[in-house]
Amino acid sequence: MKGLTRRRLLLAGAWACALPLAAPGRLLAAASGAGEGARVLTATDVHVSDYPTVEAVRWFGQALRERTGGRLDIRLYHSGQLGRESEAIDMARFGAIDITRVYSGALNNAFPLTRALCLPYVFDSVQHMRHALDNGVADEVLRGFESRDLVGLAVYDSGARCFYNTKHPIVVPRDLHGLKLRVASSDIFIQLVRLLGANPTPMSLGDTFSGMETHMIDGAENNMRSFHSSRHFEAARFWSETGHSHAPDILLVSRRTFEALSPPDRRLLLETARASVDVMRRHWDASEERARQAVLAAGVQANEVDMDAFRAAARPLREQYLRDPAIAGLHQRIRALA
Incomplete structure (x- = not known):
């Protein structure tokens, strides 16, 4: 129990009492207005209601309702209503919730293959990332979740991550010296x-x-969309285009939930989740540009950086992780698709 928050303890206790009687989704059927016999899956996200990943899961639920005549549905809890990402991962593993969207960086320790997606400068651009994910990289990473009570549904991208701060523009790595920076x-x-x-x-x-x-x-x-939606731009007035990582988000379902579905419904869940990736990307591209314009209009100073200097400074870290043959193999596939 060490390290559990009060919210997580309460949620886990409530679900534990209910699980012997019914699966989590079925418990919410009446609350969601679903018909008798409908299976309502709970989904969580820490992001706000109009965030692209939230919109994609919302579409996911609507598509399931339409394709099953209301027999399968998703009830979505956004804005961290059911706790932080670390809590959501554990609750999904134990079947307390059904579906969660998680930043891949939060999965690195438990699922080592996700590290290949988070390494600095492994992707050259958003376009490179999407091309690689769509050509086998996403499938390989998603298969790695099966060993820890989860099933990978889809990989959602989340733009380029950059540094922002309250002090001054960052142009070369030495401009970061001495700054205290939040990291995942x-x-x-x-x-x-x-x-x-x-x-x-x-x-x-x-x-x-x-x-x-x-x-x-x-x-x-963080990425530009989160910089805006979290309102961090109101405190940090300097945004520097380091693009040091394109670490994506991952949509997961509890293995317990997945195995409780019939084989046709499992296939439908996977197919619909994969189809939601394009929905997420359309929302992302439109909202990221709106976010950029909004923070610049609010007075944030954005600047380019010496990209060669940042790549060189980050190289030792990348080389350290590439000593792992599994990560090195996936990295090689990603680079071949640049």
Whole structure:
């Protein structure tokens, strides 16, 4: 029980009491307005209601309803209503929730193959990332979840991650020296920030704004869409286009839930989840540009960086992880698709 939040304990306890009586989805059928016998799957996301991944899962649920005549449905809890990503991963593993969208960096320790997607400068661009994911890379990573009580449904991309801070523009790595930066709880990102000369501070996305306002941290790294939706631009006025990672998001379903479905419904779930990737990408491309225009209009200073200097500074970290043959093999496939 060590490290569990009160919210997670309450949720886990509530579900544990209910699980012997019925599967999680069925318990929510009446609350969602679904018909008798309908299977309602719970889905979670920490992002806000109009975030592209939330919109994609919303479409996913609508498509399931239409294709099954309402027999399968999804009830979506966005904005972190059911806890943080780390909590959602464990609740899905134990069957307390059905579906969750998780940032791949949060999966690195438990699912080592996801590290290949998070390494600095492994992807050259969003286009390269999508091309690689669509040509076997996503399938290979998703198969790796089966060993830990989860089933991989789809890989959603999440743009280019860049540094932003409250102090000054970042042009070369030495401009990061001494800055305290929020990072996700991922060894790769902690090591990268430290390698670049900054002080990594792992914390949740929800705590980052107050961290900058109270000067606990000086900045963070994330994609433009999250920079805007989290309103971090109100505290951090300097955005630097480092593009140091294109680590994507991953949509997962509890193995317990998946195996409770009939074989045809399992196939339908997988097919519909994969179809939601294009929905997510359309929402992403449109909303990312709107987010960029909004933060620039609000007075954020955006600047280009010395990309060669950042690539060179990050190379030792990439080489360290490529000593793992599995990661090296996947990295080779990704680079061949550049």
